[in-house]
Amino acid sequence: MLPAPTLTAATPLSPAHPRLTRPPGQPLLEAHLAARLWRGSSLGTTATPTLSSGFAALDAELPGSGWPLRAVTELLTPQFGVLEWRLLAPALQRWWNTQALPATTGRRRHTAAPALRSLLLINPPHAPHLPGLQALGLPPSALIWVDATAPAEALWAAEQAIKSRVAVLAWLPEARPEQIRRLQISALSSDAPAFLVRPERAGQQSSAAPLRLVVQPGDGWALDVHLLKRRGPAHEGWLTLPAVPGAVEPLLTAARRKPQPAPAPAPSPASAPASPPLERADALARAVLHA
Structure with missing residues (x-):
């Protein structure tokens, strides 16, 4: 029986095994294992593709420096329909731009282009506002609205969309842990982002x-983000991300971009002047003039 060949720096690798970059003096097998080994004390650096979030401070805390494309990501927020769009809009816009058809110039023959993959909005809390989403960089042609009438239908639509390798943004307030696991298994074979919006109590x-x-609302137009779970050390504290929508930013003055000061405390009941019991503050509270 012939001994198994050993991998050295001079051993040619087949195209299925691309050459590994390694520091000088490090054995090739050790470099291969180091690329796949993850230590709990450091951020995971896997070979799976990621999508930049558009926020440098957030990318620095995400494993792989971006949203994972072969996994589901959970966004826990106290209020649906506002914060998730401001957080995900830069990444979704970047992802959609990669779906654009290549331009053809000259007299070159037009070849069949791959079909564009859409972004499925599953069970959103409000009807999608197309002008607002278009201002965020998402054209109406990129969006498909799935209005599920039952939680089981929303979960089925999310699973089928993930298996079809399209981007998914699903609001699943009643999903159970075993259902999230099923979606995560389906996402392992997809290269499109999949985001699940769930209540903060989840x-x-x-x-x-x-x-x-x-994700919580911050001061002014900022977002406060805490990484509850990631492949790496526990995230301490909160990230403050400036998240002014691009269409709104030119309309804001410098004062409006800054956090508004807290209102002055209301006077105590002892120092406040007593109001007449029948006094009204609206326009009908005028005295009646008698002839």
């Missing part, structure tokens, strides 16, 4: 999603 439940974030 952070107390276990989840198979490798990335979970809590």
Whole structure:
């Protein structure tokens, strides 16, 4: 029986095994293992593709420096329909731009272009406002609205969309841990982003999603983000991300971009002047003039 060949720096690799970059003096096998080994004390650096979030501070805290494309990401927020759009709009716009058809010039023959993959909005809390989404960089042709009437229908639509390798933004307030695990297994074979928006209280439940974030409104137009779960060390504190929509920013003055000062405390009941019991503050509170 012939001994197994050993990998050295001079051993040619087949196209299925691309050459690994390694520091000088490090064995090739050790470099291969280091690329696939993840330590819990450091951020995961896997070979799976990622999508930049559009926020440098957030990318610095995400494994792979972006949203994972072969996994589901959970966004836990106290209010649906506002914060998730401002957080995900830069990444979704970048993802859609990569779906654009290549331009053809001259007299070159037109070849069949791949079909564009859409962004499915599953069970959104409000009807999508197309002008507002277009201002965020998402054309109406990129969006498909799935209005599910039952939680089971929303979960089925999300699973089928993930298996079809299209981008998914699903609001699943009643999803159970075993259902999230099923979606995570389906996402392993997809290269499109999949985001699940869930209530903030869902952070107390276990989840198979490798990335979970809590998103809350910050001061002014900022977003406060805490990484509840990631492949790496626990995230301490909160990130403050400037998230002014691009269409709104030119309309804001410098004062409007800054956090508004807290209102002055109301006077105590002892120092406040007593109001007449029948006094009204509206226009009908005028005295009646008698002839």
